[in-house]
Structures are given as C-alpha cells and as structure tokens.
Amino acid sequence: xxxxxxxxxxxxxxxxxxxxxxxxxxxxxxxxxxxxxxxxxxxxxxxxxxxxxxxxxxxxxxxxxxxxxxxxxxxxxxxxxxxxxxxxxxxxxxxxxxxxxxxxxxxxxxxxxxxxxxxxxxxxxxxxxxxxxxxxxxxxxxxxxxxxxxxxxxxxxxxxxxxxxxxxxxxxxxxxxxxxxxxxxxxxxxxxxxxxxxxxxxxxxxxxxxxxxxxxxxxxxxxxxxxxxxxxxxxxxxxxxxxxxxxxxxxxxxxxxxxxxxxxxxxxxxxxxxxxxxxxxxxxxxxxxxxxxxxxxxxxxxxxxxxxxxxxxxxxxxxxxxxxxxxxxxxxxxxxxxxxxxxxxxxxxxxxxxxxxxxxxxxxxxxxxxxxxxxxxxxxxxxxxxxxxxxxxxxxxxxxxxxxxxxxxxxxxxxxxxxxxxxxxx
Amino acid sequence: xxxxxxxxxxxxxxxxxxxxxxxxxxxxxxxxxxxxxxxxxxxxxxxxxxxxxxxxxxxxxxxxxxxxxxxxxxxxxxxxxxxxxxxxxxxxxxxxxxxxxxxxxxxxxxxxxxxxxxxxxxxxxxxxxxxxxxxxxxxxxxxxxxxxxxxxxxxxxxxxxxxxxxxxxxxxxxxxxxxxxxxxxxxxxxxxxxxxxxxxxxxxxxxxxxxxxxxxxxxxxxxxxxxxxxxxxxxxxxxxxxxxxxxxxxxxxxxxxxxxxxxxxxxxxxxxxxxxxxxxxxxxxxxxxxxxxxxxxxxxxxxxxxxxxxxxxxxxxxxxxx
Numbered sequence: 001x002x003x004x005x006x007x008x009x010x011x012x013x014x015x016x017x018x019x020x021x022x023x024x025x026x027x028x029x030x031x032x033x034x035x036x037x038x039x040x041x042x043x044x045x046x047x048x049x050x051x052x053x054x055x056x057x058x059x060x061x062x063x064x065x066x067x068x069x070x071x072x073x074x075x076x077x078x079x080x081x082x083x084x085x086x087x088x089x090x091x092x093x094x095x096x097x098x099x100x101x102x103x104x105x106x107x108x109x110x111x112x113x114x115x116x117x118x119x120x121x122x123x124x125x126x127x128x129x130x131x132x133x134x135x136x137x138x139x140x141x142x143x144x145x146x147x148x149x150x151x152x153x154x155x156x157x158x159x160x161x162x163x164x165x166x167x168x169x170x171x172x173x174x175x176x177x178x179x180x181x182x183x184x185x186x187x188x189x190x191x192x193x194x195x196x197x198x199x200x201x202x203x204x205x206x207x208x209x210x211x212x213x214x215x216x217x218x219x220x221x222x223x224x225x226x227x228x229x230x231x232x233x234x235x236x237x238x239x240x241x242x243x244x245x246x247x248x249x250x251x252x253x254x255x256x257x258x259x260x261x262x263x264x265x266x267x268x269x270x271x272x273x274x275x276x277x278x279x280x281x282x283x284x285x286x287x288x289x290x291x292x293x294x295x296x297x298x299x300x301x302x303x304x305x306x307x308x309x310x311x312x313x314x315x316x317x318x319x320x321x322x323x324x325x326x327x328x329x330x331x332x333x334x335x336x337x338x339x340x341x342x343x344x345x346x347x348x349x350x351x352x353x354x355x356x357x358x359x360x361x362x363x364x365x366x367x368x369x370x371x372x373x374x375x376x377x378x379x380x381x382x383x384x385x386x387x388x389x390x391x392x393x394x395x396x397x398x399x400x401x402x403x404x405x406x407x408x409x410x411x412x413x414x415x416x417x418x419x420x421x422x423x424x425x426x
Numbered sequence: 427x428x429x430x431x432x433x434x435x436x437x438x439x440x441x442x443x444x445x446x447x448x449x450x451x452x453x454x455x456x457x458x459x460x461x462x463x464x465x466x467x468x469x470x471x472x473x474x475x476x477x478x479x480x481x482x483x484x485x486x487x488x489x490x491x492x493x494x495x496x497x498x499x500x501x502x503x504x505x506x507x508x509x510x511x512x513x514x515x516x517x518x519x520x521x522x523x524x525x526x527x528x529x530x531x532x533x534x535x536x537x538x539x540x541x542x543x544x545x546x547x548x549x550x551x552x553x554x555x556x557x558x559x560x561x562x563x564x565x566x567x568x569x570x571x572x573x574x575x576x577x578x579x580x581x582x583x584x585x586x587x588x589x590x591x592x593x594x595x596x597x598x599x600x601x602x603x604x605x606x607x608x609x610x611x612x613x614x615x616x617x618x619x620x621x622x623x624x625x626x627x628x629x630x631x632x633x634x635x636x637x638x639x640x641x642x643x644x645x646x647x648x649x650x651x652x653x654x655x656x657x658x659x660x661x662x663x664x665x666x667x668x669x670x671x672x673x674x675x676x677x678x679x680x681x682x683x684x685x686x687x688x689x690x691x692x693x694x695x696x697x698x699x700x701x702x703x704x705x706x707x708x709x710x711x712x713x714x715x716x717x718x719x720x721x722x723x724x725x726x727x728x729x730x731x732x733x734x735x736x737x738x739x740x741x742x743x744x745x746x747x748x
Contacts (some may be wrong), residue, residue, distance in 0.1 A: 013641065220692070231447055232667060234474035235690050240691045257673065257694045260646075390673070 001376070002090075003028065004061045006048075006076060007068035009041045016287040017069045017098065019261070023149040024096065027369040031376075034297050042068065046075040063376065064091050069098035070108040077114040092119040094381045097133055099125075099284035099306075102393075102420070103402055108136065108177035109394045112386035119380035123372075125285035126306035131423035132284075142383065144375045146154050147309065148285055149368035150294045150360075155265050157296035157356035165270040169254055171211050172326050179271035179297070181215040181264060182245040182288040184255075186222050186235050187280040187330070190214060191242040196277070196338045198249050200337045205343045210252060212275075215267055217258040225281055225405045226329060226413070229315055268295030273345055275300040275340055276307070278333040279324060282419070283307060293318070293359030294354030300341050302333055305424040317359045319324075326425045391415060429702055432523055434688055435478070439536070440476040444494050446484060447472040456500045458728075459483040460661075462603045466565065468636050470500075471664035475692060477525055477545075477700070481661060482509050483727070488517050488703050498525040498545060498698075500662035503740055504604070504727040506530040510710060511717045511725055516541050523698060527661035528681050529744065532709040544683045545700045553675045553695050556647040560590035561674065563636075563665055565654025566618030568602040568609050572737060573745045574654065576621040578726055584625035586651065586677075594631045595622050596639055597653070604659060604731040618653075636665075640672070651677040656745050658731070670696035709743055 005025060011018045028037055038059055042048045053076075056064070066073050073095060093115060101108065116207035124130040124144045133139050166173060178197065184190055193212070193260035200206045218239075243253055259267060268274070274292035283305040293299060293310060301307040303321035311319040320341040324333045361367050393416055396404035427435075442448040454460040463470050463481070477498040482505045485491040499505065506526055509681065515537040526534055528544035532729060562583055564570060587593040599615045622630055633639040650669040654660070655678065670676065671693040688700040716735055717725065730736050 231472050231474035232664070233671070236691075236693055237474055237476065244691075256692060 001032060001063070002038070002059060002061045002309075003032060003063040003065055004038050004040050006040045006042045006064060006066045006370045007146070008043050008075070009039075010044060012044070012069065014069065014100075019151075020098075020148040020287060021068055023151055023365055023368075026151065026365045027149045027372055027413060028065070028067075030365060030369040031373050042066075042071070042076050044070060046071045047358065048076050048079055050079065050083060053080055057084060057089055060089065061091055063094055065094040065096070066265050067096050069100055070104070072104050072111055074107045074110050074114070077111060080182045082116060090119070092121065093383075094121045094123060094376075096123045097129065097284070099129075099282040101129075101133065101284070102282060105136065105394045105404075106389065106397050109277075109386055112137070112390065114381070115383045116385060118383055120383035121375065121378070121380065123375060126309040128305050128308050128424055129284040132305075132420070135420060136387055136393070136422075138385055138387050139381060139383065141281075142381050144378065145309075146368055146371040146375060147290060147363050148287060149365040150287075150290045150363045152294050152360045152364040154262075155268065155291040155294045156360070157269065157271050157353050158265065158415045159378070161266040162270050164290075164416075165266050167254075169211075169270075170251075171213075171254075172209065174209070176207060176210040176273075177213055177271040178210070178275045178300070178342065179213045179215065179292070180266060180275055181259075181267065181292070182276065182278070183221075184214065184218040184235065184239065184300060185280065186228075186230060186238075187278065189277040189279060189330075190235075191239050192335070192338070193275065193277045194239065194242045194253055196335055196342065197253070198246055199335070200339050201249060201252060202246075203339075205339065206346055208252070210346075211254060212252065213254045213256065213267070213271060215256045215259050215264070223330070224402050225279075225417070226411060227403050227406060235313045264291065265295055268297055271297060273298050273300055273342075275342060277302050277305070277322070277333065279304050279333070283424075286310065288357070290363045294363055295357055296354075296356035296359075298345055298348075298355060300345050302331075304331060305423075312358055312362065314322070315355075317348070318355050318358060324425050326413070326418055328410075331425060338355055389416075389419065393420065429523065429540055430686070430688055430700065433496065433525070433543055433700055436523060437476045437688075437690065440478070440495065444480050444496070445474070445476070446480045446494065446497075447474065452484065453486060455483040455486055462621060465600050465603045466567075466660060467665040468668075469565070469660050469665050470495070471662060471668075473667050473692075475690065475698060477690075477698070481505060488513065488520065492517070492520050492522055494522055496523045496525065498662075499527070500660060500663040501727075502527070502657035502659045502746060504730045506661075507533055507713060507730055507736070508725055508727050510535050511539070511714060514710075514714060523552070527657065528683070528701070528705075529657055529661055531703055532707060532743065533713055534703055535710045535714075536643055536705050536708060538701065539705065542703055543700050544703055545662075545698050546683060547662060547670075547692070548680060548683070548697055548699050549670065549676050550691065550695055550697050553673055555675045556649055556676075557590050558592065559645060559648040560587055560593045560677075561596055561648050561650040561669065562587070562593065562644070562653060563596035563650065563669075565600040566597060566615035566653075566660075567600060568605040568612070568614050569656065569658035569731070570618070570653055571614060572658070572739060576617045577624070579653075580618070580621040580625040583651070583653070587626065590649070592631070593626065594633055594639070594643075595626065596633045596636060597622065598634055598636055604728055606732045609732075640668075645672060645674070647673075649675045649677050655679055655690075656740075658740070659727075667692065667696070713739060 220230040274297040285306040299319040407414040
C-alpha cells in the first residue's frame with residue numbers, strides 16, 4: 001500500500017498541532033514503512049504545487065491522507081480536481097479531524113461536495129468528536145476513531161528528575177501535587193480549578209501542604225462563540241485575583257509559565273495527579289491529558305468532549321470524570337462534584353507504572369499505528385453528501401462567522417448550539 | 427479616604443462596564459487622532475487592567491471620561507500636558523480618579539490633589555538578564571530625535587548591543603503624524619534605518635513588522651530596550667507589556683517608587699505600581715504660565731508637539747538618557 005500524507009511542512013501556530021502532526025507521521029511510518037509514504041506540502045497559505053500533485057498521481061498512491069488541522073482540504077481538492085483526469089486513479093481520501101473543525105464548517109461543506117462519489121474516511125480523535133462530526137457527515141460508517149498519538153519515548157513514567165524538580169519548585173517529597181498543563185485560557189476554567197483546590201484545603205479534605213502546579217501560557221482567546229474576546233492580560237487578571245484572594249494559600253499554587261516541551265515529562269513525573277476542569281468548546285481530544293496518562297498520572301477531568309475517551313474501559317479507576325451540562329453560556333459543572341472527584345482520587349493509591357503502560361497501549365505511536373492499520377483496512381465507501389444540519393449551521397456561519405452559535409437577540413447560545421454540542425456533555 | 431484607598435476600592439469593584447476597552451461602540455475624539463493612534467500601533471494596542479488604561483483622546487470629552495470611576499492615562503508628555511493645561515483644576519462634578527504615568531508627575535497641578543495618583547509599569551524581578559538576544563524596538567518618529575541626532579542615538583544603541591550575542595532592531599516604519607508638515611518631510615523613519623545600518627553594520631538584523639517578527643521567532647531568552655526613552659506621545663506602551671509577557675528582561679529605565687504603594691500583577695513577569703503624587707518640585711505653574719502667555723485658545727497634543735517652547739521645556743525637565 002502506498003500513501004500520500006498531506007500536511008504543511010511549516011510549524012503550526014497551534015503548538016499541540018505541530019506535535020500531533022509529527023506523531024501521526026511517525027505512526028504511519030511505523031505502520032507502512034517510510035518507503036511507502038510520500039509527503040506532500042500543503043501550506044498554511046493554502047498552496048500546493050501542481051508538480052507535487054502530479055507526482056502523487058504518477059506514484060499511483062492508494063490513499064491520500066490529510067493529517068493537518070489547517071487549511072481544510074478544500075484548496076488541495078480544488079486543485080486536484082483540475083489535474084486528475086485518469087479514471088484508473090481512484091485513491092481513497094482519509095481525513096484526520098482536528099478540534100477546529102467547527103470553525104471551518106463553511107469549507108468542510110465545500111469539501112463534502114468535492115468528495116462526492118469518492119472513497120472517503122474520516123478519523124476523529126475521540127468518541128465524542130465522532131458523535132459531533134456525525135452531525136455533519138451523513139454516513140456514520142465512514143467515521144472512525146483513532147487518538148492523536150503520544151511519543152512515549154518522550155512521555156513515559158520516569159522519576160529520575162522528580163526529586164530535583166520538586167526541590168527547585170520548593171515542593172517537599174511528601175507533598176501531594178496536582179498538575180495542570182496546557183493553555184491558560186478562559187474556557188480551561190483555571191480560576192475555578194484554583195478555587196476548588198483552595199476549598200479542599202480550607203475544608204481540610206486534603207493536606208494543607210498539597211500543591212497545585214499550573215504549567216502553560218496565558219492566551220486572549222476568551223469565548224469567541226459568544227463574541228467575548230479577551231483583551232491582553234484579561235484572563236491573567238482573573239486568575240491572579242483568585243490567587244490573591246487567599247494570601248495564606250499563595251504558596252500552595254504554583255504558576256510556572258511556559259515550559260519547554262522537552263521538560264514536560266519531568267513535570268508529569270514530578271506530580272501525583274493530572275487535573276483539568278476544561279470545558280473549551282472544541283476540546284476534541286486533550287494532548288496534555290494523553291501525555292499525562294502515558295507518563296503514569298491518574299486523571300481528574302471534566303466529562304466534556306474528548307476527555308471522555310481517557311477513561312479506559314479496562315481501567316476506569318485511572319480516570320475520574322466530572323459531569324458537565326450545557327447552559328446558556330459556559331458549560332456547567334458542579335463545584336462540589338469537582339472537589340469530590342479530586343478528593344477521592346487523592347485518597348487512593350496508584351501504581352504509576354501500570355497507569356503509564358495502560359495509556360501507552362492505546363495512546364502511544366505504536367498503539368495508534370495499530371488502530372490506523374485497522375481503519376485503513378476497513379472497506380471504503382463512496383461519499384454521498386453532508387447532512388441538512390451541516391447546511392443549516394453553515395448558512396449561519398456564512399453570515400455570522402464564528403458567532404454562528406450565538407443568539408442574535410440574547411447573546412447566549414442559540415438552539416443550533418445545543419443541537420451540535422449536546423454530545424459533548426453527555 | 428486617601429486617594430490610594432479610593433483607587434484600591436475602585437479597582438477591586440470595577441466591572442467591565444467601567445473599562446473603556448471592553449466597550450464596542452467607542453469613538454476617538456476626532457478622526458485625526460484615530461489616524462495617529464493607528465500610526466503608533468501596536469504601541470497603542472489595548473490591554474486589560476481594572477484601572478482602565480486608555481488614551482486621553484479615546485474619550486470624546488470630559489463627560490465621557492467622567493463616566494468611568496478610574497482612568498489610567500497611557501499618554502506621554504503631550505497628552506498629559508494638554509489634559510492639565512486645559513483642566514488646571516478638576517471640572518466641576520468630576521468624580522473620577524486619574525492615574526498619570528509617574529514620569530510626568532511634576533506637571534500635575536496641585537489643585538488635582540485627591541483626584542490623581544501616579545503609576546509605573548515595572549518588572550516583578552523574575553526574569554534574569556540575558557545576553558542571548560537584544561531586541562531594540564520603536565518607531566522612527568520625530569520625537570525620538572529631539573534630544574540627539576539619529577546618528578548619535580543609534581551609535582549609543584549600537585554600543586549597548588556589543589554586549590549581546592545577537593541584536594534585532596524591531597523598527598516598524600511610521601510617519602511622524604504629530605509633526606508639522608515640514609518635519610514630516612524630513613522622513614525620520616528613513617533616517618532611522620540609514621543610521622541603523624551605519625551604526626550596526628550592513629549585517630544588522632532589522633525587522634519591520636512586529637506581529638510577523640514574533641510569529642516567526644520563538645524568542646525565549648531576550649532583553650528588550652525601547653528606542654523611545656522619553657515617552658513624548660506614549661508613556662504606557664503595549665510593546666512593553668507584550669515583551670514582559672513573552673518573558674523578556676527589560677533594560678528600559680525604571681522609575682523608582684516609594685514604599686506606600688499599591689501593586690497589581692499584569693503577568694507573571696510585570697506589574698503596575700500605583701502611588702500618591704508628590705507635589706514637591708512641581709513644575710505645572712511654569713508650563714501654565716507659558717500656556718497663558720502664548721494666548722493659545724485651542725490647545726491640542728499636536729500644537730504641544732509642534733511647539734518649540736514646549737519642546738525646550740520638555741528637554742529641560744523630562745528628556746532621559748538610554
């Protein structure tokens with residue numbers, strides 16, 4: 001089998017996507033062998049060279065696989081359609097879906113049209129993302145799930161630097177450490193995380209030497225679906241206020257700022273638990289969560305979107321999920337439930353090596369490679385069309401851009417939001 | 427209640443309704459200011475703080491300004507001077523607290539006591555100095571060269587740059603829109619580029635677009651230094667906030683603050699420090715006399731900027747070394 005991997009050779013502005021792209025390529029390398037893969041540059045400026053497409057056709061690839069988050073395949077397919085004439089060349093098109101899928105629904109609508117009659121598969125990163133994408137793609141059977149792979153050579157259980165890192169952060173070896181890594185963004189709910197952590201200490205539910213370590217950089221994303229763009233520094237001020245409101249607990253919460261990717265594994269191994277209360281609207285997956293699991297950390301997560309897939313069927317106790325429900329604005333979780341989830345996980349003992357092994361089986365490059373192999377072998381179907389819901393949502397998007405889910409009267413979520421996102425909160 | 431207590435209470439209770447930059451339907455005082463504002467962008471870019479950082483001319487008039495319990499003026503010399511020359515005493519029924527950059531505390535009229543405090547943007551001391559990379563940034567506008575010629579100024583910066591492994595000059599090209607037509611014709615922006623190459627050598631690394639530079643360069647360890655140490659138009663520049671947040675070490679001149687202050691963190695690496703005004707050695711009277719003697723009826727930031735007399739007074743009292 002010969003495949004063409006289509007992606008941008010430049011780094012993405014979305015850091016996790018650069019890592020995902022690299023790891024997906026490794027998974028395909030492992031599955032198919034480098035000699036059976038050709039790499040086609042499809043830049044973020046939407047350009048793909050005619051020569052590259054012709055080369056791909058001349059190599060008679062069996063499958064054309066899109067592994068990047070942007071641009072959508074639209075420009076590639078438009079160019080391809082002007083070049084490809086031979087009826088003998090009938091490859092399968094495989095598309096890895098990323099979290100920004102809804103932001104480009106207008107383009108995906110056109111992609112659907114360009115793919116009509118062709119053999120198509122979609123690969124989603126999580127079960128709930130699959131349910132989400134099914135609302136826009138009429139044939140459920142062409143949508144599969146394969147997580148974005150984690151490089152377990154980089155993320156694994158390894159405590160060699162644990163003591164040193166704890167010392168540098170002024171954390172005692174016996175202190176319980178909860179860790180969050182990722183973007184520090186409004187929808188990641190860091191201020192609620194900090195508040196709930198502090199409540200646990202104040203109530204005596206966890207030791208007053210417990211630490212919450214938060215790794216990452218602040219952004220200004222705000223809540224674009226509801227037209228709430230944050231100013232520079234706005235979310236930092238919200239979090240700083242929460243931190244400062246209990247001066248006696250300031251030392252229990254450590255904000256490290258941005259850490260180099262190469263050092264992240266040390267942070268995972270320094271900690272005892274990974275926690276995230278994120279309800280980011282397009283949390284299709286959770287690369288940080290996957291890395292944390294592969295590093296051996298038990299997980300405390302909201303049962304929101306892609307996070308659901310981190311509760312392994314054979315090891316449900318490794319991951320505690322907190323219920324979430326949709327509301328008129330930010331999805332809601334109960335603070336007491338969040339505290340209870342954190343407390344109950346902290347009360348348990350875990351074998352970090354076993355956790356790392358369990359998560360690596362599913363989320364490592366090797367594990368994902370096996371999954372991809374299964375998906376590639378599935379009988380391809382000819383693509384028919386998108387759903388009526390796709391048409392409805394994209395009509396809104398053409399007029400309202402990314403405020404398509406916002407009511408034009410109340411500035412709260414409208415009914416199509418609930419129809420789209422109900423699957424993320426189940 | 428002391429002014430600082432007032433400031434503290436307002437900041438603690440301010441909601442987004444009381445912050446200009448959270449509003450979507452604001453207008454600048456006039457179209458020309460909008461042009462100037464965008465010309466000085468991104469130094470004028472918005473950022474968030476509960477004390478409502480904003481420029482004087484982002485308000486239509488004093489009624490507009492008075493809608494907000496607190497206003498932290500990001501203006502430099504020309505904006506602050508215009509504000510106090512036009513309003514040497516607080517307008518009747520004006521209840522807001524105004525924060526002025528401490529650089530220009532000496533031109534705050536005594537009659538404003540109780541209504542004003544000063545602020546500085548300062549490092550939190552968490553980022554150590556590094557000689558890996560020096561970012562020199564700024565616009566080649568006329569005021570940069572008020573104190574010394576472009577040749578002398580760039581030679582000084584080139585001398586500083588010798589202590590660094592790498593230097594990048596981040597000099598977006600801008601016209602001097604505050605200047606008179608005659609000065610605009612001098613093309614100071616071009617002069618800046620010319621002197622950069624003369625002083626740094628033809629291999630000098632020059633970047634002309636702030637956003638593109640940071641999008642394509644992962645600056646992890648760097649020190650930063652502004653071309654504008656005088657703050658004629660902008661005292662509170664977005665450049666500084668951005669660089670602090672990006673983890674840079676500031677080489678800009680720090681203004682010392684006292685002990686009885688309010689401090690608010692703006693990022694992991696920088697903060698704003700607010701303190702009461704000291705009216706010792708106050709200079710307002712001298713500027714006010716000059717204003718009255720001139721007979722000027724419609725004072726504006728443009729007239730102040732273009733006035734030889736105000737420039738001389740500025741250079742005498744406020745110009746600083748790099």
